[in-house]
Amino acid sequence: MSLSKNQIKLITSLQQKKYRTKHNLFIAEGTKVVNEFLNSSFKLIELFCVEAEAYSKVNNCTLISSEELKKISSLKTPNNVLALFEIPKKNKLLNEGLIVVLDDVNDPGNLGTIIRLCDWFGVDQLICSKNTVDCYNGKVVQSSMGSLTRTSIIYTELLEYLKNSELPKYAADMNGENVYKITLPKNAILVMGNEANGISKNVYSYISKTISIPRFGDLQQTESLNVATATAILLSEFKRN
Known part of the structure; x- marks a missing residue:
């Protein structure tokens, strides 16, 4: 036919x-x-x-x-x-466990990889700002490699969501506390920012604690980690703790 x-x-x-x-x-x-x-x-x-x-x-x-x-x-x-x-109906917001929040992540490959990471590390819900790339973008669907079927993804107004959530809110930040030297809770929100601009100022006002991944290279000239790579390391530490 x-x-x-x-x-x-x-x-x-x-x-x-x-x-x-x-x-x-x-x-x-x-x-x-x-x-x-x-x-x-x-x-x-x-x-x-x-x-x-x-x-x-x-x-x-x-x-x-x-x-x-x-x-x-x-x-x-x-x-x-x-x-x-x-496209399925919107899921209900969770308020327990480890939840990843994305503040305007724009690259489809990054979002697809983060969806796979959530699936791998048992993160049931991924919250995205309305300006984050669409999870049903073809490149996101491809790079998530099926993990989109097992991860609840909700697009919402981040400020309202963070304001109403009672969970402690952690943000990835170059100047934050060394993630390898602190104890992380089982129930928490991990906020990851835009590839170029990081986390917006308005979102920062709701952050409880900033955490960083230290550089171990002798020169320490690398500006930053890719947002998906950083998410992988931080999720590993949350789960290890």
Whole structure:
């Protein structure tokens, strides 16, 4: 079955956030990523594949050619399957455990990696400012490698959220206390800032304590760590404590 012009138009439009919001749909691509979503609670709308046998038990499956897959894929090298899933309803905010908060993280690769880190370290909820990159951006979906199915992500007004939460709030800061020399609580909020500007001043007003990852190199000329790398180290320390 060939793709219609309307199908191609819809699918390619979902590469933009405004159309994902309008249609309440997002794209997942590649065998591993699509299979993760198929085995989750996410609702499949339609699946397009070049190998029908692999998805013979999937409803709403359409067999297409490799050339047609290239027309609708955002990948340089499309990987056999592309699927449309419904964006789920907003989850309830948690107020216990370790919660990661992102203040205007803009890079899709960073967000995807942080989602995977939350999944790895057992962080059930990731809170994002409304200016943080959309978690259903194609690059985020790809780089999260299925962890998006297991991590609750909520976009909200950070100031209101931080104001109303009773959990202690920790912020990653170059001038903060050495994270290796303090005891970290089981229930807390870890705030990570924008790649270029760090944490905004308004958000800082709600921070209980700033923590830093010390540099061990002799020259100590590295300006800072990538936000996803820093998140990995800090989550490891929270869990180790």
